[in-house]
Amino acid sequence: MTARLIGIDWGTSSFRAWRMDAAGRVLDSLDTGPGILAAGQEPGGFPGALERAVGPWLGRGVPVIASGMITSRNGWVETPYLPLPLDAAALAGALVRHRAGLGDLHFVCGAVDGADGPAPDVMRGEETEIIGHLAAAGHDQAQGLFVLPGTHSKWAQVRGGRLAGFRSVMTGEVFALLRDRSILGRLAVPGPFDAPAFMRGLDAGRAQGPLLARIFAARSLALLERLAPAQVADYLSGLLIGDEVARMAPPPQVPVTIIGRGDLAERYRIALSQAGAAARIAPPGMARQGLWTIARKAGIV
Template sequence: MQRIVVDWGTTNFRAYLIDEHERIAERRIAPRGVHNCEGNYSNILREFCGDWQSLWPDIPVYLCGMIGSRTGWYEVPYVASPAPPDALFRGLLPIPGEHNVFMIPGMRCLTPAGIPDVMRGEECQVLGAISETDNPNTLVILPGTHSKWVRVQDGCIHDFATFFTGEMYALLHHHSSIGAVLDPAHHHHESFQHGLSQSTSAGGLLNQIFSARTRTLCEDTSGQSMSAYLSGILIGSEFIHGRKLFDANSELLLIGDEPLATLYQLAATFFDLKLRTLDPARAVTCGIARICAAGTVNNPVSGRKAVISG
C-alpha cells in the first residue's frame, strides 16, 4: 500500500515515499529534527512531503520517533511491552488539523533489572528487522545518542534497555576536563580496539574514562586517537552490561548507519559475538508496514480505509 513514512527524531527528519509494492520510491533527509524546527511541525511536514500529499490527496502519513514525545508535536501515550504490532496500531494518534497524518506510539517496559525504560521510533525499526529475518526470537541493537538493546520473543518486542553511550561521548567531548585531548574527527581502529580492551579491565567505567587524559600525560600517544580510545571504552561498557542484561550469546541484529555500524561490528567481534547489520531506512519502513498490516487484519474494513480509520 502506498504511504509516507517519516522518521522524525531529535536531530534529523527522514521522509520516505513508499510505493504500492512496499518499496522506497523516494527519500528526503534534512537536519530538521524536533529540536531544530522551532515548533513549526506542520510547515516542515508540508515543506518536505507536501508535493507527495498533493499528488496523492488520500495518502496516509505515519510519523514515528521523538515527534511523538512531550517535547514534540503531540505526545502519544506509550504502549506497554510485551506488545505485538496490532497494539501499536491501536495506539495510533491522528494529528488534529492534518489530513491522514498519524503518530506511531512509542513503547515502555521494565528492563531485566526492573528499571522503567522507554523508546520512540526504535520500535518500528525493530519490527521491520524481524520481518527481514526468519528468527522471531532475537536481540536487536540500535546504536545512537541513546543506544537501545531490544529483546524480541515470538515476534513481539518483549523488553529493552537504553544505554547513554552516544550522549556521554558528546558530553565528554564538549563539557569535560578531558575534552582538550579528544579529536572527534580522528577515527583510528587500533585506538578503538585499545579502548575495548580497557573496558574489560579493573577500575570500572569512571576510572577508565579518566585514562583518556592520563595516558596523554604519562605515555607517548602520538599517532593515536583518544576519541577513538574513549569510544571503545564506552561501547565496550555497553556490550559488557548489555550481555549481562540479556544473556546475549547468539547472533545479534544491528540497525545503524556508518560509521557507528563499523564500530559496533568491531566491538561484537572483540566480545566474540555475531552481528548482522540491517539498513535503518528499510527497517523503519518495513516496521510501519507491519503495524499497518496488523491493523488491517484486525479491522473488518479492508484496504487503505482500515489504516486511516485507526
C-alpha cells in the first residue's frame, strides 16, 4: 500500500512514528528513537535524527506531521500556544509548515489555559492525544475528564467535543527527584511493584495535613522498620498520586478517561477508583489517531 502520511509523536525523551495509508491504517511503526534532548545534540541536529530514524519512509511527497515537545522552545520549530476552547479543526488551521530537505513538515501547536491569568498553564502533545481519543470514539459532543499521567500529569476537561480547560501537576517529576536525589531515596532499594505499599501510600495521600510533612513520613516509617526498603518507592508513589487525585478528582458522576500506557496508567486507575471515580484506560494509539485526524482536517491527506 502507498503511504500518505507520516505521523510523529516526539517528546522530551521519547520518539514514536507511524507510516499510514490513505485510510489512516498503519503500514509501519516504530517507538525507538532519540527524544528532543538527545536529538538536538546529535550530528545534523533534528533533521539528522529524523532521517536516521525514518529515512526510508521519507520522500515521494509524503507529508510529515509532528506533535509534542519537538514544537517547544527546545525543539525543532517552536509553535504558538492556542487558547481554549480547542478542537481538531482549530489545531488543523494553525499547523506550522516547515520546508526542509526531507520534505514538507507540519508542526502541531500547543495549548494554553488562562494565558492572561495569574497561573497560566500549557501543554504540548497531550492535546493531540485527546483529539485522537475523541475521533476514535466518535464522540463529537463528548463531555468528561481526561487524565494523562506522566512527568507533568494533565487533567483536561472536555465539553462539547472540545478541550475546554486543563491543569498540570508535577507529580511524576517530584517523585523522580525525591526517589533519585533526596534523602528519602537513600533508604529505597529497587524491587517489583508492591501493591500493599502503594495502597498504604494512597491512604496517606488522601489524608489531611501538609503534603511535605506526609512525604517525610516515608523516611520515618523506613527508619522505624515499618516500611521495608523495597516498599519505599511504591509507598511514595502512592502518596503523591493519592494526594493529586484527592485534589483533582471530579464528582462520581463525571466520566474519567486515562490516556497513558503501562504501569503508571494502572496506578492512576486504582487511585481514581479508590476515590470513587469511574475511570477507564483508553485504548493505545491516541497520538497516532490525533495526528491523522488533524492532518485530514487540514487537507494534508
